[in-house]
Amino acid sequence: MASSQLLWGKYRQFDRDGEAVLLDPVLLESVYLDRGEVTDLSAVPPTATHTALAELGFVSDGPRTDGRTALRHRLARLGLDATPSRISGLRIVLTDKCNMACDYCFVKTNTGKADMTEEEVAVGLAYLFETNAGHEQVSIQWFGGEPTMRFDLMQYGDELADRLAAQHGVKSIRRTVVTNGARHTDAMVKHFARYHYGVGVSIDGPPAVNSANRLLLGGQPADDRIRRNVRRLLETEGVHVGCNLTPTSANIGRLADTVRWIIDELGLKFIYANTPIPTGGRWRVSGAALAKELYEARMVALGRGAMMFSVLDRAFQALDRRRPMLFDHMQSDQTLNAALLPGDRLSLCDINFDEPAFLHTIDELKAKPELLRGIAKTIAPIPACGTCPALAICGGPSRNEQLLIGGSEPDPEMCAFYQSTVEIALWDNTGMQ
Structure with missing residues (x-):
């Protein structure tokens, strides 16, 4: 460095x-x-x-001028606001039932809580399409637990979504599912093809790596089963399949080799690396080392004609466009992906299903759209942010991270990660993917 x-x-x-x-x-x-x-x-x-x-x-x-003040003035001139304009996508959490027991999962699974009902799916989708009437696209992501445990609700929801899109003049629906890939049936694969799904299969590496943290409920590995299902998906026209890769204690230190295996052995050409969240109130990895590893893995992917995305790309995008990339909770059009939960609840944070500050009913959001401000990020919350090279790319912890950390002081490893990503992107010459 x-x-x-x-x-x-x-x-x-x-x-x-x-x-x-x-x-x-x-x-x-x-x-x-x-x-x-x-x-x-x-x-x-x-x-x-x-x-x-x-x-x-x-x-x-x-x-x-203090860097924080200068950045806020620039955001005002660009018309960029930390408050989302509307909810344009839903991560629909159908169930907490899961056929696997992944020890790092941020979702509490198999708790015995009730699944989502058809009525709750219908109410949530009606809100999504009404809110986005006349707009170009909405997004729907099926989630769990393992969402295919309630494939019947996915079928119901997709059929209803088409009718609602026609009714409200929404031109297209982007459909995805996050799955462990261990229980796909022929009917599921056909359904994914019919609706041109993006299927994100959670895989952390070769069998020895994947099974270190991801086992079936009975304690057995599912790698052979997952590999067969990935092959079926790749062979099915109309399905776009990729890998959700989580950095874990089993693959950190060899993420580049892990990505090489995913591309060469599984044939997956799209990889998304999840970002660590401060579990237990702090980051559990070295930020600088993770940034370097993600970059090395990215270069492996590019060299094999594949694409790998991670938070590292936030730095590339910001420097390429000369535009701040601060609002990690929002889409590029200043809209929000939220989580629709069983029990008539909606979380403004799609990876935090328990924090009361994020939870509202749909009726509450209809009556008070200003509640969306509850996810808004506090930009550069401490004086040290003013001289940080990642000022306009990180801007401090997200609202979710602030709550997990228990304050506005950024985790030192988060700071190291973003500072390192800036440095990497400045010296790199591959540009954006």
């Missing part, structure tokens, strides 16, 4: 082997400096390098 320093109280300078990259952490402008320019920059100004940088907007004089 390169070393970094604050230049003129405004810019972050990353030095590596005599070369450097300058970054404006508010405007997200960057410039490369060769060895001669780095030497020239350290000389008494004005030099040719100082003059060239000034022409690009990197100036040594002028007001030194």
Whole structure:
């Protein structure tokens, strides 16, 4: 990794082997400096390098506005708000029943709680389509537990969604399912094809790695079964299948090899790496090491004609577009994916089903749309954020992370992760996927 320093109280300078990259952490402008320019920059100004940088907007004089204040002003000018405009997608949690017992799952499974009912599915979908009347697209993701345990509700919901889309003038529906891949039937595969599903199969690596954390309820591995079902999905026209990869104690340290196996042995060309959440109030991994591993895995995927996405891509997207990427709870159009839960509940956070601050009934959200502000992120909550190179890419913990951590102070490993992703993206030349 390169070393970094604050230049003129405004810019972050990353030095590596005599070369450097300058970054404006508010405007997200960057410039490369060769060895001669780095030497020239350290000389008494004005030099040719100082003059060239000034022409690009990197100036040594002028007001030194606090970075946090400058970022908030820029967000206002861009019209970017931390409050979602509406809910455009639902993660529909059909059941907490599951045929597997994954020891890191953020969902409490097999608790005996009641499944969702057809009426609850209908009410939730009606709200989704009414809220998005006349818009281009809504998204529906079936979730659990293992959502295929209630395949009947998936069938019911998909048929109803088509009727609601026609009724409310919604042009398209993006359908996905997150599944462990261990119990797919012919009827399920045909259904996925009919509705052009994106099927995300949760796999953490080769059998020895996957079964370290992911076993059937009886304690047996399910790898052979999962592999057969992945093959069936890949052979079915109209189904888009990918891998949901969770960094675990079993695969951290060899994520690149894990991704190579997923591509070469399973044939999956789309991989999404989940981001660690601060379980127990803190991050459980080294942020800097994870950023480096995700980058190495990304390069493996690119070299094999595949795509791998993770939070690392947030830095690439921000630097490519020169646009802040702060609101991890929102889609690019400032809409929200929420979680529809059994018992007439809706969580504004699609990965936190228990926090009272996120939970509302649909009637409450209809009556008070301003309740969406409950998921809004507090931007750069502490003074140290003002000089952080990841200011406009991280911006501090999300509302969910703040609640899990128990305050606004970011976890040090989260800070290390985002700072490292910025540095990686600045020196990388592959661009966006």
